[in-house]
Structures are given as structure tokens and as C-alpha cells.
Amino acid sequence: MKELLISKINEFIPLNNSDLQIIDSLFKVKEYGANTVVHQEGEICNKLWFIAKGLVRYTANINGEERTFIFRNEGNFIGDIDGFIKQTPATKSIITIEKSTMYAISKTDLQLFYQKVTYGERFGRLLIETVFAAAVNHIVSFYTESPEQRYIQLIRQNKDFIQRISQYHIASFLGIKPQSLCRIKRRLFPSDL
Amino acid sequence: MKELLISKINEFIPLNNSDLQIIDSLFKVKEYGANTVVHQEGEICNKLWFIAKGLVRYTANINGEERTFIFRNEGNFIGDIDGFIKQTPATKSIITIEKSTMYAISKTDLQLFYQKVTYGERFGRLLIETVFAAAVNHIVSFYTESPEQRYIQLIRQNKDFIQRISQYHIASFLGIKPQSLCRIKRRLFPSDL
Numbered sequence: 198m199k200e201l202l203i204s205k206i207n208e209f210i211p212l213n214n215s216d217l218q219i220i221d222s223l224f225k226v227k228e229y230g231a232n233t234v235v236h237q238e239g240e241i242c243n244k245l246w247f248i249a250k251g252l253v254r255y256t257a258n259i260n261g262e263e264r265t266f267i268f269r270n271e272g273n274f275i276g277d278i279d280g281f282i283k284q285t286p287a288t289k290s291i292i293t294i295e296k297s298t299m300y301a302i303s304k305t306d307l308q309l310f311y312q313k314v315t316y317g318e319r320f321g322r323l324l325i326e327t328v329f330a331a332a333v334n335h336i337v338s339f340y341t342e343s344p345e346q347r348y349i350q351l352i353r354q355n356k357d358f359i360q361r362i363s364q365y366h367i368a369s370f371l372g373i374k375p376q377s378l379c380r381i382k383r384r385l386f387p388s389d390l
Numbered sequence: 391m392k393e394l395l396i397s398k399i400n401e402f403i404p405l406n407n408s409d410l411q412i413i414d415s416l417f418k419v420k421e422y423g424a425n426t427v428v429h430q431e432g433e434i435c436n437k438l439w440f441i442a443k444g445l446v447r448y449t450a451n452i453n454g455e456e457r458t459f460i461f462r463n464e465g466n467f468i469g470d471i472d473g474f475i476k477q478t479p480a481t482k483s484i485i486t487i488e489k490s491t492m493y494a495i496s497k498t499d500l501q502l503f504y505q506k507v508t509y510g511e512r513f514g515r516l517l518i519e520t521v522f523a524a525a526v527n528h529i530v531s532f533y534t535e536s537p538e539q540r541y542i543q544l545i546r547q548n549k550d551f552i553q554r555i556s557q558y559h560i561a562s563f564l565g566i567k568p569q570s571l572c573r574i575k576r577r578l579f580p581s582d583l
Contacts (some may be wrong), residue, residue, distance in 0.1 A: 259534070262582070279481035279526040282519045288530070319504070322518060324476045329522040333472040333529065340533035341452070376488070 202247050202300050205272055209323045210316035219313050222387075224300035235275070235291040235299070242277035242287050243304045251297020252361055257289040264340050265369040266350075267304065268294075278328055287294040294362065344371040345381050392417065395440050395493050398465055402516045403509035412506050412581040417493035428468070428484040428492070435470035435480050436497045444490020445554055447563075450482040458562040459532050461487075461544075463551040471521055487555065537576050 199221060206212065206220065224247065229235060235253060236242050248271050255267040255275075266289075269275050277287035281304065302310065311317040338347060348371055352359055359367075370374040399405065399413065415439065422428060428446060429435050442462050448460040457579060459482075461492075462468050470480035474497065495503065504510040531540060541564055545552055552560075561568040 279523045311515070316511075318509075318515055322504070322511055322515040325515060325518050325522060328520060329525070330472040330475045332522070333525060336526065336529045336533075340529075385417045 199249070201249050201272060205247070205274075206320060208316075209337060210320045213315060216314045219310065223306040223310050224302050227299045227301050229293045229297045231293055231296050231297065233293045233297075235285060235293060235297075238276055238290040239286050241284055242281045244301045245274055245276040245281065245289075245307065246299040246301050247274050248272065249298045249300055251299070252294040252358060253291050253297065254294055254362075254366055255289045255291055256369075263369070264372060265366050267335055268355060268358070268362055268366075268370070270355075270361075274324060274328070278332070280326070294366065299362065330333070344373045344377070345385070347371055348378070348381055349385070392442070392493060394442050394465060397490060398440065398448055399466075399513060403507075403513045406508060409507045412503065416499040416503050417495050420492045422486045422490045422492065424486055424489050426486045426490075428490075428549070429470055429480060431481065431483040432479050434477055435474045437494045438467055438469040438471070438474065438500065439484075439492040439494045440467050442491045442493055445487040445551060446484050446490065447487055447555075447559055448480045448482045448484055449562075456562070457565060458559050461548060461551070461555060461559075461563070462530055463554075465550075467517060467521070471518075471525070485572065487559065537566045537570070538578070541571075541574055542578070 202224060203212065203217065203220065212220070226249075227246070229251070235246060236244075238256070238258060248269060250271055252268065252270045253275060254265045255269070256263050256265050258264075275291055277291070279287055280287045307321075311321050312318065314325070338350065348367075351367070351370065356363075364375050364378055368378045371378060371381075373381075395417060396405065396410065396413065398447075405413070419442075419500070420439070422444070428439060431449070431451060441462060443464055445461065445463045446468060447458045448462070449456050451457075454558075468484055470482055470484070473480045474582050500514075503533070504514050507513065531543065541560075544563065548555075557568050557571055561571045564571060564574075
């Protein structure tokens with residue numbers, strides 16, 4: 198059942214039978230309906246989740262406005278990772294877009310993972326390196342790029358699932374009104390409309 | 391000679407005699423004059439540095455203007471870490487403020503460190519967790535907080551060495567002119583002036 202999780206971890210480190218059993222025991226299945234809060238901004242995040250099926254968005258209250266700033270689909274680890282590390286209140290919420298199946302691991306169990314899985318520490322380092330590099334890109338792009346530049350990047354980076362995201366959430370991601378998104382699409386892809 | 395480096399690594403992981411010898415062989419001493427480029431924006435960063443003595447600033451070209459956005463002193467690991475991970479051109483330069491002594495480790499030698507030092511992988515994970523959490527704070531603060539808020543944070547987080555940084559570089563960090571920095575200081579600390 199946890200094939201996608203196992204294969205994702207296996208992209209980073211080799212796994213033996215004992216490792217597989219440990220992973221199976223530490224990650225717990227969680228089911229979420231569509232539009233459901235997985236983690237709430239302001240609360241301390243004590244879990245990480247792996248999306249086995251589904252789609253989520255990260256939102257943050259920026260200058261009094263709820264803005265979507267990341268989308269994540271199957272095969273990704275999610276969480277308020279910097280708050281999880283520091284154990285400070287989350288600066289973002291994670292909300293499902295679709296009905297989603299996740300495998301959750303608590304902070305305590307993650308320490309067991311690092312200790313007990315043969316190359317557990319290496320996995321932790323490599324995963325956080327990946328998340329770190331992506332997060333720096335995301336934040337810098339959020340504050341410095343135009344809606345049009347960000348739309349092009351969004352399509353390029355998320356071509357597998359962009360059609361599962363509503364125009365309303367894409368407009369929120371770009372920080373513009375849905376009608377402005379229409380104008381951008383008309384300019385970029387005149388033949389599609 | 392590498393006492394500060396050893397004690398910094400030792401804050402994260404226990405070290406035995408063999409580990410100490412490996413660390414000593416992998417980190418190379420580098421001396422830099424004041425106002426010297428350690429790493430240049432646009433080039434791929436293949437090293438990390440530990441500051442044994444001295445002070446540096448990170449700068450980036452933001453909308454055509456050179457902006458300082460981080461200061462780091464003795465006891466810190468520095469580098470274009472997200473570019474180092476992805477092996478993409480650095481989005482920032484690192485420039486010494488004072489004459490500095492550093493211990494540099496290449497990307498290849500860092501892999502040896504992870505493999506050969508007893509808890510090398512754990513050190514890598516914990517270090518990157520620390521850097522990640524600080525980087526997210528830095529970037530978000532850079533784009534969202536007022537110069538006055540950022541000045542208060544700068545003083546609070548860097549009280550050990552703030553007096554070693556020129557008013558010119560502090561003003562660049564805040565994105566304001568030196569005369570506006572004077573006005574902020576007058577408002578915040580009327581009795582000091």
C-alpha cells in the first residue's frame with residue numbers, strides 16, 4: 198500500500214527488508230476530504246505528511262489577505278518544515294484541494310526513522326536539501342517576479358496537475374483577480390481561447 | 391588551530407579521535423583580506439566555508455541595485471547553499487567586511503565527511519535544518535518587513551558584532567539611504583545621539 202512512499206524514499210537511499218518494516222510502522226495513513234485543513238497557520242507543526250494521492254495548497258495570511266503560494270501533489274513530502282524544525286508557530290496553512298490520502302509521521306517517529314533506518318540520516322539530509330532549494334526559489338519568486346513570469350513557471354513546474362487546480366486558486370497564487378488571469382492567458386496562449 | 395570549527399561541529403554531533411583527524415584533513419585554511427569576494431554571484435559554488443575569524447556580508451543584485459541582505463561572523467558556515475545543492479549559478483555574492491580566516495571544504499570532500507565521520511550524515515542534516523530555518527526567516531523578512539522592523543531584528547540577532555559593520559552596509563541591508571538610517575536611530579534611541 199505504501200509503494201509510492203517507499204519508492205520516493207528509495208530515490209534517495211537503498212532500503213533493506215528491515216528498513217521497509219520500520220517505515221511501514223512509523224508512517225500512519227490519514228484520509229482528508231477536499232478543502233480540508235491539514236495544518237493550520239499559527240499552530241506548531243509536529244508532523245510531516247507524504248501525499249500518496251491528492252493535491253494540496255499552502256496558504257499564508259500576507260498583509261491581511263489569504264494568499265496561496267505553493268501547490269503540491271502525489272509523491273511530495275509536505276509540512277510547515279521551517280516551523281517543524283524550530284518548533285515555532287506555522288507561518289502557513291496546508292489545505293487539501295482534492296480528497297487526499299497521506300502518510301503522516303510525527304516528529305518523535307521521524308527521529309526513530311533517522312536512527313533505525315540504515316541510511317535514515319542520509320535520507321533526512323537529502324530530503325531537507327531538496328526542500329530547502331525549492332523553498333528559496335518559491336519565496337524569492339513570490340516576492341520578485343511578475344504574475345506573468347510566475348504563471349509561466351507554475352505551468353512549467355506543475356504540468357502533471359495544473360489542470361486539477363481551479364482558476365480561482367491560480368489567481369490567488371499569482372496575487373491577481375481571476376479576470377486578470379484570463380487576460381494573461383489570452384496574451385500567452387492566444388490560440389487556446 | 392581549528393578549535394572553533396571542531397567545537398561548532400561538536401555542538402551537533404559527538405566526535406572521536408579518528409573524526410577529528412578526518413575533519414582536520416578535509417577543511418583547508420584560507421585567508422581573505424577585507425572587502426574581498428569569497429564567492430561571486432553567477433558562478434557555481436563548489437565550496438562551503440567556516441568563518442574562524444572575521445565578518446562577511448551576502449549581497450545580491452536586486453532590480454539592478456547591489457543589496458546586502460545577510461551578515462555572518464565567526465562560528466558560522468557560509469556559502470551559496472541552495473545553489474551548492476542544486477549546482478546552479480549563485481544568486482548572491484559573499485564578500486568579506488574584515489580580514490578573515492576561513493576553513494573551506496569542497497563539495498567532494500563534504501561527501502567524504504558525510505561518509506567517514508561517525509555521525510557525518512547527522513551533522514549534515516542538522517546543519518542544513520539550521521541554515522534552512524534561518525534562510526526562510528531572512529528572505530521573508532527581507533521582502534515583507536519595514537526598514538525599522540529589520541533594523542530592530544538586526545540589532546537583536548547580531549548584537550555580538552553589529553558595531554563592526556559600517557552604517558553604509560547597514561543602510562544597504564535595510565534598503566535605505568544612510569541619512570534615513572540616522573533618522574531611524576534617532577527615533578528608536580533618542581538618548582544615544
